[in-house]
Amino acid sequence: MSHFVRILKINRVFLRYRLDSFFRQQPLPWAIKILLAPLGLLPQPKASRGKRLRAALEELGPVFVKFGQLLSTRPDLIPADICEELEYLQDRVPPFSGEQFVGIVEKTLGGKIDTLFQSFEHQPLASASVAQVHAAVLPDGREVVVKVVRPGIEAVI
Known part of the structure; x- marks a missing residue:
């Protein structure tokens, strides 16, 4: 994906979730205020600002989710309501399908799978920005x- 297309996607998500x-x-330069x-x-x-930010980061992908995870560990930098919502990015990112x-x-x-394992849980134990884990016997x-690392993660990162 070209840089220009990526910037357009980021802007679209920014607007959809009204992150403005x-x-x-905040004090902003006049040009940004006009925009x-x-x-x-x-x-x-x-939706609350924390939920909107979390949803936007999830939609933008693993690199943005990692940034949200980092922010969630810094209650000294961001408000508590946002920090609490971003904590969901630690291990509750929407999973990819069990079939995948x-x-x-x-x-x-x-x-x-049935010869490799005696049993295999199709429901993940945890799903994060880069990988997902399942229990098996x-x-x-x-x-x-x-x-398992998320499909296509190498291209995104």
Whole structure:
């Protein structure tokens, strides 16, 4: 994706979640105030600012989610309500499908999931910005956790 297209996507998400409201109370250069002025005509968002920021970061992808995770550890820098919402990015990022997970495991390990494991949980234990983990039991009865990097993450990062 070209830099220009990426910037357009970031701007679209910025507008969709009305993140301009984060900056309205701050002293801004006049040129930025002029650019943001038309946004004041749009309806006010219903969701809290923390939820809007978290949703925007999730939509923008793993690098932005990592940034949100970092911010969530800094209550000295951001308001508590935003910090609490961003904590959801630590291990509750929306998961990718169990079918995708199984496909990646089967391709990587070179076998069918039912021969590789005695049992395999299709519901993830945790899902984060870069990887997802599922519980499984090996054929010899040992309980394990299987971790897979999100599909396409290399291209994004």
